[in-house]
Every structure is written in C-alpha cells, then in structure tokens.
Amino acid sequence: MALLEFEEEYRKPGATLLRDVFGGDPFDFWVGNFYVGFWGVVAAGAIALGVAILFVAVGQYGDWDLLRANIPPPTREFGLGPAPFIHGGAWQLVVFFASISFIAWAMREVDICRKLQMGYHVPAMFSLAISAWLTLQIIRPLFMGCWCEGFDLGFTGHLTWVSNTGFRFMNFYLNPFHAYAVLGFFLAAMLLAMHGSAILGTQQTDPDPRVEMHREDGFWRDYAGYSIGEYGIHRLGFYLAVFTLIMSDLCILTSGTLVGDWVDFWHPF
Amino acid sequence: MQRILGVLIIGGTLLLGQAVNSGVVHLGVANADNGTSASPYGPVDQNAPLDFSTQPASVPKNYQPGQLYNIEVLKGYTYPRVLQEMEAYTVALGVGCEYCHNEKNFAYDTKTKIVSRKMISMVANLDSSWITPVHKQFTNYAVSGQVGCVTCHRGQPSIPVEWNVVPVQYLDWPAKTTKQAGFVLNSMYSVSKSLGVNCLFCHNTADFVTLQYYPSNRIAHRMWQMVDAINHQYLPPDVKAVTCYTCHRGAKWPSKLVKAGLDETPVEPVPAHPEVHANPGAHLDPGST
Amino acid sequence: MATFLGRPVVHEPVEEFEPLEPGQPDPLGIRLGEPTRLDLLREFKVDTQIGTIWLGVWGVLSIMLFVAAGGVFFLAAFEQVNGSLLDFFRYLANVQLTPPDGLGPAPSLREGGYWQITLGLLVGATLFWAARCWEHLVRHKWRPFLLFAYLSAVFLSACIFVIHPLVLGSWAEAPALGLNGDLDWAQAFSVLWGNLYYDPWHQLAIFFLFGSTMLWGMHGATILATSSEGSHHEDAEIKNMHSGSLKSMLFWRWAMGFNATPKTIHDWLWWFAVGTVVASGIGILSTGTVTNDWYVWGVDHGTVAQYGPITREAINQRPAPIPPEVLARPVSPPAQ
Numbered sequence: 001m002a003l004l005e006f007e008e009e010y011r012k013p014g015a016t017l018l019r020d021v022f023g024g025d026p027f028d029f030w031v032g033n034f035y036v037g038f039w040g041v042v043a044a045g046a047i048a049l050g051v052a053i054l055f056v057a058v059g060q061y062g063d064w065d066l067l068r069a070n071i072p073p074p075t076r077e078f079g080l081g082p083a084p085f086i087h088g089g090a091w092q093l094v095v096f097f098a099s100i101s102f103i104a105w106a107m108r109e110v111d112i113c114r115k116l117q118m119g120y121h122v123p124a125m126f127s128l129a130i131s132a133w134l135t136l137q138i139i140r141p142l143f144m145g146c147w148c149e150g151f152d153l154g155f156t157g158h159l160t161w162v163s164n165t166g167f168r169f170m171n172f173y174l175n176p177f178h179a180y181a182v183l184g185f186f187l188a189a190m191l192l193a194m195h196g197s198a199i200l201g202t203q204q205t206d207p208d209p210r211v212e213m214h215r216e217d218g219f220w221r222d223y224a225g226y227s228i229g230e231y232g233i234h235r236l237g238f239y240l241a242v243f244t245l246i247m248s249d250l251c252i253l254t255s256g257t258l259v260g261d262w263v264d265f266w267h268p269f
Numbered sequence: 270m271q272r273i274l275g276v277l278i279i280g281g282t283l284l285l286g287q288a289v290n291s292g293v294v295h296l297g298v299a300n301a302d303n304g305t306s307a308s309p310y311g312p313v314d315q316n317a318p319l320d321f322s323t324q325p326a327s328v329p330k331n332y333q334p335g336q337l338y339n340i341e342v343l344k345g346y347t348y349p350r351v352l353q354e355m356e357a358y359t360v361a362l363g364v365g366c367e368y369c370h371n372e373k374n375f376a377y378d379t380k381t382k383i384v385s386r387k388m389i390s391m392v393a394n395l396d397s398s399w400i401t402p403v404h405k406q407f408t409n410y411a412v413s414g415q416v417g418c419v420t421c422h423r424g425q426p427s428i429p430v431e432w433n434v435v436p437v438q439y440l441d442w443p444a445k446t447t448k449q450a451g452f453v454l455n456s457m458y459s460v461s462k463s464l465g466v467n468c469l470f471c472h473n474t475a476d477f478v479t480l481q482y483y484p485s486n487r488i489a490h491r492m493w494q495m496v497d498a499i500n501h502q503y504l505p506p507d508v509k510a511v512t513c514y515t516c517h518r519g520a521k522w523p524s525k526l527v528k529a530g531l532d533e534t535p536v537e538p539v540p541a542h543p544e545v546h547a548n549p550g551a552h553l554d555p556g557s558t
Numbered sequence: 559m560a561t562f563l564g565r566p567v568v569h570e571p572v573e574e575f576e577p578l579e580p581g582q583p584d585p586l587g588i589r590l591g592e593p594t595r596l597d598l599l600r601e602f603k604v605d606t607q608i609g610t611i612w613l614g615v616w617g618v619l620s621i622m623l624f625v626a627a628g629g630v631f632f633l634a635a636f637e638q639v640n641g642s643l644l645d646f647f648r649y650l651a652n653v654q655l656t657p658p659d660g661l662g663p664a665p666s667l668r669e670g671g672y673w674q675i676t677l678g679l680l681v682g683a684t685l686f687w688a689a690r691c692w693e694h695l696v697r698h699k700w701r702p703f704l705l706f707a708y709l710s711a712v713f714l715s716a717c718i719f720v721i722h723p724l725v726l727g728s729w730a731e732a733p734a735l736g737l738n739g740d741l742d743w744a745q746a747f748s749v750l751w752g753n754l755y756y757d758p759w760h761q762l763a764i765f766f767l768f769g770s771t772m773l774w775g776m777h778g779a780t781i782l783a784t785s786s787e788g789s790h791h792e793d794a795e796i797k798n799m800h801s802g803s804l805k806s807m808l809f810w811r812w813a814m815g816f817n818a819t820p821k822t823i824h825d826w827l828w829w830f831a832v833g834t835v836v837a838s839g840i841g842i843l844s845t846g847t848v849t850n851d852w853y854v855w856g857v858d859h860g861t862v863a864q865y866g867p868i869t870r871e872a873i874n875q876r877p878a879p880i881p882p883e884v885l886a887r888p889v890s891p892p893a894q
Contacts, residue, residue, distance in 0.1 A: 030812070070863060152550065154549075156755075160475050160865075162755065167469060201701045215700070218698055234781040246275075448657065448730035454745060476753050479752065479868045482869075
C-alpha cells in the first residue's frame with residue numbers, strides 16, 4: 001500500500017473531533033491506506049464482535065451456504081424484550097453491533113473530512129443511508145412494538161422478507177412514498193448514465209478547459225435545451241439521492257404504523 | 270425554498286390520496302361492484318289473479334289451511350315440521366309469509382316460491398358437498414357449524430354483491446399469460462377483503478405457484494369451486510353472482526352459521542399457521558391486514 | 559464567519575456562466591430562438607441559461623411520433639371514462655391500454671389495438687430520438703457513451719415489450735400502457751414466474767440500481783464537499799489535478815482503502831448505470847426460457863432455503879390452456 005505521491009503532505013495529525021473536544025487523540029494514525037482514529041477503533045471493534053456473533057449464529061443454525069445462511073429476528077411473543085440466542089438473540093446482537101459500526105464509520109468519515117478540510121457532505125449522505133438501516137431494523141420495530149418486524153440477516157432470506165412484507169400490505173407499489181422512491185432510483189440511474197457519458201465522452205486532447213465546458217454545455221443545450229452545468233449536476237445528483245433515501249425511509253415507516261393496506265389507502269372500504 | 274418543496278411534495282401526496290377517496294375504482298380491481306342485487310323475485314303481488322293453467326296438478330283450487338299440498342323439497346316432513354322450517358326462513362330472510370306465498374293459496378307456485386326451492390336444495394348440497402368434507406380434511410382449521418339461509422341472507426331478502434370481480438373458475442387454473450395472472454391478482458384482492466386477511470394468510474409469497482401447502486390455501490380452492498357451483502348451478506340467471514363476501518362479510522369464517530336448527534352458533538378461533546414462523550417476515554397481524 | 563463542528567463553512571464561489579455563441583446555421587436543423595436567463599436558478603446554484611435548443615429532423619420526427627402516441631393514449635383513456643373530464647383525472651392512474659392475446663394484430667381497437675398502435679408510435683419515437691442523440695454526439699465531437707447508455711435502456715424496454723412476448727408467443731405477456739397497468743404487470747409477472755427476487759439477474763440489476771444511487775451520493779457529495787477548490791471542473795481536473803481532486807481521492811483512500819480518480823469515477827458511474835438496465839433485460843429474457851419458476855430454480859441451485867413442500871407439477875402446467883367447457887361458461891350470471 002504505497003502512498004500516493006502527494007499524500008505525504010496531507011498525512012498530518014490533528015483536526016479530529018476528539019482532539020478538538022478533549023485536546024488529544026491517541027488513535028490519530030493510519031494502518032496501511034486506512035485512517036484509524038478513535039472512531040476507527042470503535043468501528044473495528046464493533047465489526048469484529050458482530051462478525052464473530054454472526055459466525056457463531058450461522059454455525060448454530062447449520063446452513064453455511066453463503067446465499068442461504070439466515071439469521072432470523074425474534075418471534076412475536078418476545079415483543080421488545082431480549083430473546084434467547086437461537087430464537088432471535090443472535091439477530092439482536094448482530095443488529096446492535098452493526099448499527100454501532102455504521103455510526104462509527106460515519107463519525108470516522110467526519111474525522112477524515114476535518115483533516116482534509118472538506119465539507120461534511122459525504123458523512124451526511126452516508127448517515128442518510130444508515131438511516132434506512134436504522135429505520136428498518138430499529139425505529140420501525142420500536143413503533144410496531146416488537147423486534148420481529150426487522151428483516152432477516154441473510155442474502156436470500158432478506159429478499160423473502162421483502163416479498164412477504166410487500167404482500168402483507170397487499171400491493172406495495174401503491175405506497176406513494178415507495179413510488180416516489182422508485183422514481184428517484186430510476187432517475188438517479190438515468191442521470192448517472194448521462195453524467196458519466198458527459199465526462200467520459202469529452203475526454204479529448206484539447207488543452208483549453210473552456211473548450212470542454214462549451215462542448216458539454218453546448219451539447220446539452222442542443223440536445224435537451226438546457227445544461228445544468230458542471231457544478232449543478234453534482235448538486236442535482238446529491239439531492240436526488242437525498243430525496244430518494246428520505247422517501248424510502250418514509251415508505252417503510254408508514255407501513256404497518258399509519259397504513260395497513262396500500263390498496264385501501266386510495267379507497268377506504 | 271427546499272423545505273417548502275419538501276412539504277408540498279409530501280403534503281400533496283397525502284392530500285391526493287384522500288381527495289380521490291370517493292368513488293375511485295379500486296386500483297388493480299377491475300369491476301368492484303358495491304351494492305345489493307335487488308332481487309327480481311320480490312314480494313308476491315297478493316292482488317294478482319291466480320292462474321291455475323300453469324300450475325302443477327298438485328296445487329288445489331280450494332286451498333285448505335292445515336293441509337300439505339305441492340311439496341317437492343320438504344318431502345316427508347310433517348305439517349308442524351314444515352311450519353317450523355317456514356318460520357326459520359322468515360327469520361333468516363327478514364320477510365313475512367306473504368313475501369313468497371300467495372296468502373289466498375299457500376300451495377300456489379309463485380316465482381319467488383320456485384326460486385326458494387332451488388335455494389333450499391342448494392343449502393343442503395353446499396353442506397354435504399363442500400362444507401362437511403372440509404371439516405373432515407382440515408379439523409384444525411375449520412369451525413363447526415353449517416351454512417343456512419341466514420349465512421348469506423343475514424336477515425335481508427337481497428344478497429350483497431360487493432367485490433364482484435372476476436371469473437372465479439379461472440382462479441383454480443394456472444394462469445396462461447401475465448395479463449391473465451393480473452386478473453387473478455385482482456380477484457385475490459377481492460378474496461382478501463372478503464375474508465379480512467392479507468395475502469400471507471393463504472400464501473407463502475416466496476412462490477405463489479408451487480408453495481400451496483398452507484391448509485387455508487387448499488380450503489380456498491374448495492371454496493372457489495363451491496362459489497362457482499352456486500353461481501352456475503343454483504342462482505337464477507338474472508341475479509348477480511355471489512362472491513366470498515356474501516357469506517364471509519369480512520371475517521375469516523362466516524359469523525352466522527347454523528347448527529341443528531339454531532340460527533347462531535358460537536365459533537372457535539382459527540389458529541395461525543405454524544408454518545408461518547419459518548417464513549421470513551410472514552407475520553400475520555392479529556385479525557386482518 | 560459561520561462554523562460547523564468547529565470548522566469554518568466555506569461557500570462555493572458564485573461563477574458567472576459564459577453565454578453561448580449562436581453558432582453557424584446548419585441545413586439539417588436550426589437552433590431555436592435566443593437563450594434566456596432564469597435568475598431563480600441562481601438560488602439553486604445551477605446554470606441559469608435556458609435554451610437554445612436544436613430543432614433537427616430526427617428530433618422533430620421523434621416528438622411528432624411521441625405526441626401522436628400520447629394522443630392515441632388519451633383518446634383511448636377518454637373512451638374508458640366515457641368522455642367525462644372529471645372522471646379522467648380521478649381515474650388517471652387506472653386508465654390503461656391492454657395488449658391483445660396472441661402474436662397477431664389485435665382483434666379490435668379496445669382489445670389491444672390501441673396498445674399496438676401506441677407502442678408502435680413509441681418505438682418509432684424512441685429510435686428517432688436515438689438518431690438525434692447520435693447526430694449531436696457527432697456534431698459536438700463526443701465519444702458515443704451516451705448513445706450506448708441510451709440504447710441499453712432501449713434494450714430493456716425492447717426486452718419487456720417486444721422480445722419477451724415474442725419468445726413466449728403472446729403480446730399479453732407485455733405490460734399494459736398506463737400507470738397502474740404497468741404496476742399490475744410488475745406484480746403479476748413476479749407472481750407468475752415464481753417471485754423475481756430469486757432471479758440472479760434481477761438481483762444483479764437491483765445491486766446496480768441501488769449502487770447507482772449510492773454512487774450518486776458518494777460522487778455528488780465528494781464534489782460538493784471539495785467544490786470550493788474547484789473539483790467540479792472535472793475536465794480540467796482530469797488533465798491536471800488540483801487540491802480539490804487530491805483531497806477527494808485521499809478521503810476515499812483513507813476511508814475505504816482505495817480510491818478512484820476524477821476520470822475513473824465516471825467509469826464506475828457509467829458501468830453501474832448501464833449494468834442496471836442490461837442486467838434487468840437479461841433477467842426478463844431468461845424468465846420463461848431458462849426457467850418457469852425462479853423460486854424453484856433457486857432451491858434447485860442451492861441459493862434459496864426451502865420453506866415448505868413444493869408442488870412442481872404446478873409449474874409444468876404452464877402455459878396450460880383452459881379447457882373449452884370452462885371457457886364457454888359465462889363469467890358470471892348476466893347482470894339484470
């Protein structure tokens with residue numbers, strides 16, 4: 001893991017949250033390419049513990065196949081309390097440590113942003129992504145009154161959960177938040193293709209950067225009548241991702257709590 | 270600015286859902302038809318003259334009360350027993366004797382009386398061909414009791430035709446194209462609303478096609494065949510079809526079952542499937558969706 | 559100066575966007591009108607110039623066919639709501655043009671004719687738009703990434719609306735045209751073919767789809783976070799990296815151990831986006847051909863746990879014709 005040629009001048013101690021709050025940070029170093037920091041230690045610890053419990057649980061359930069292995073949440077009778085290890089306790093522990101590790105990862109990204117004197121946009125976006133996990137596994141089960149509402153930890157197992165949850169609410173396509181989220185995902189894919197094509201398509205040898213900008217702006221104006229600009233496209237993509245994630249959170253948060261039947265939502269019996 | 274947009278989007282969506290509330294066709298359900306089938310076999314016109322030329326020979330021109338004439342379905346019943354049956358019919362349909370009979374001549378065959386005969390034999394056939402075999406095959410899932418007039422009619426002469434969608438006979442056949450599968454799905458929604466359950470009550474959604482081992486799934490297949498038989502063999506041609514809702518009225522089991530002549534019978538709750546818990550995310554909310 | 563978590567907040571410089579030169583007149587088309595400025599857009603920090611747009615032969619043809627398709631759709635929709643404007647808006651999501659059974663021309667307009675006409679017009683509009691895209695790529699000397707991306711999306715639509723129905727022998731396998739009609743198709747398709755979640759191509763497509771949104775979050779956030787140092791001038795940065803790009807690379811290197819460059823990140827973006835639609839298309843094509851039931855396929859290939867006894871005869875019965883005596887029965891006793 002060699003350093004990039006300019007990396008040396010950026011690898012300096014300081015500017016982390018811990019140092020600014022407590023005056024010192026004993027974990028302010030790198031291991032290979034990875035920055036550690038206090039939050040890196042927390043994340044590494046949580047990941048190690050979570051993975052260890054994962055392995056023990058999968059061993060107890062017996063199916064080691066990577067795709068079929070599944071750790072189910074507790075059943076309904078345990079409510080919001082702790083469950084025995086085989087009957088959902090493993091799930092609870094893994095979810096707990098996974099959540100800790102995700103949040104620690106985001107805080108570590110904050111530390112890296114502070115070191116590099118960048119805006120906090122990346123950890124902000126990652127926090128939104130974590131919010132989807134937390135909504136599904138923690139917040140919604142709390143609202144619904146039992147841990148059984150979380151999804152199974154398993155490759156195809158979690159897909160079966162999605163299928164069952166969708167049909168539990170009769171026709172999940174009719175959830176308007178879900179529809180907005182799907183729209184957001186498809187628009188994001190399209191926009192991604194457009195932006196990628198714009199940059200990759202204009203890789204020419206003309207050294208004058210203003211020529212490139214006009215070739216980009218000029219193309220989009222001819223083709224579609226509007227060019228959002230090289231700064232604007234990144235704003236659009238960023239906020240589209242934000243919108244999509246918020247809609248996703250809302251779509252599952254309202255199912256089972258406010259609405260029990262999404263077909264009925266459009267016409268009460 | 271962004272905040273206003275966000276509020277507008279979310280608020281607009283919620284408002285839209287409520288605003289198109291009234292009269293919107295159920296999404297995905299083609300011909301949901303809410304109402305009652307006003308029966309053409311309504312109360313008998315007591316002032317109409319009696320035309321004996323079209324009547325069977327057993328109908329007497331001078332009717333004597335206290336005698337049995339023109340008995341077809343209730344053969345072998347004594348007079349008091351017949352009266353007992355007739356009283357049960359009046360309670361079940363919420364009508365008086367004059368609804369079916371011409372009171373000057375109770376033996377006279379009115380249109381309503383002819384239809385009633387079909388109904389009575391239908392009830393007997395439903396019990397023997399469909400309900401009792403289900404009891405025997407799935408002792409854990411069925412409830413005791415049999416269907417009677419009151420189960421469909423519930424004290425009304427007309428039956429409701431809510432959720433009147435789709436070829437019931439197609440439900441029991443593997444769908445041929447995606448378009449046809451769409452029709453089946455629409456009827457499935459009508460079945461769900463009629464029984465007050467969601468898809469998970471009968472199905473393992475991992476695979477609707479091959480995973481049909483839930484007892485409720487097998488019972489449902491028999492029930493569709495029964496509904497098909499009712500609609501095509503017993504209902505007169507000018508009355509709209511019955512659906513699951515007609516008997517079930519939004520409950521897993523019809524609440525008005527009869528038992529040995531009683532109008533109501535206490536029913537035992539239907540237990541949840543043990544298979545459900547092995548299926549990720551397949552939680553049945555208590556009661557309904 | 560504003561601070562956030564102890565660090566000063568730096569606003570991006572407001573750049574003046576240079577106006578477009580009108581350009582040479584071209585016999586195959588015209589640049590329409592004069593560019594206008596919408597100053598409101600400055601609030602959103604995007605380009606304020608609206609227009610000009612190029613009106614070329616391919617674009618005009620494409621728009622004409624698209625408008626015609628829309629016209630046929632609305633004609634059929636109004637027929638479905640019996641001409642009532644109020645009902646049209648009430649049931650807007652429900653109006654749908656359904657495809658006919660079989661592969662030939664539809665027996666009548668209402669039983670699939672409208673669907674076929676509208677789809678034919680849309681196919682034409684799509685292909686003419688592809689020609690427009692190609693024309694502009696050439697004119698502005700772009701490499702054809704955009705065209706391939708567009709064609710891969712067209713490939714997916716073709717799989718769903720044309721190729722899959724042709725392979726299975728009936729237009730009724732294709733979606734209806736309409737909002738809820740399309741959603742019903744998605745639901746019915748998955749139910750009919752044994753739950754598409756277990757189709758590995760579908761899984762790959764979802765991976766690329768969620769990955770696309772994730773990459774937007776990552777790339778958009780990275781650029782916005784370093785835009786005060788000019789990282790959004792991506793063409794210039796690819797040629798000669800300045801501190802913004804360097805910091806972007808280091809951020810990801812320190813966070814996850816590896817990084818892309820200002821150029822290669824766009825490779826990632828492009829391949830994820832195109833991978834979404836191409837994998838979806840292959841998933842659609844392999845449904846009904848490779849297997850009739852994706853759950854059973856998954857159980858047989860060890861990817862899915864078996865949840866209960868499987869009735870394999872059920873899948874082999876498809877497509878099974880409904881016996882004529884069942885078809886001959888009236889759907890329900892006729893309404894009074």
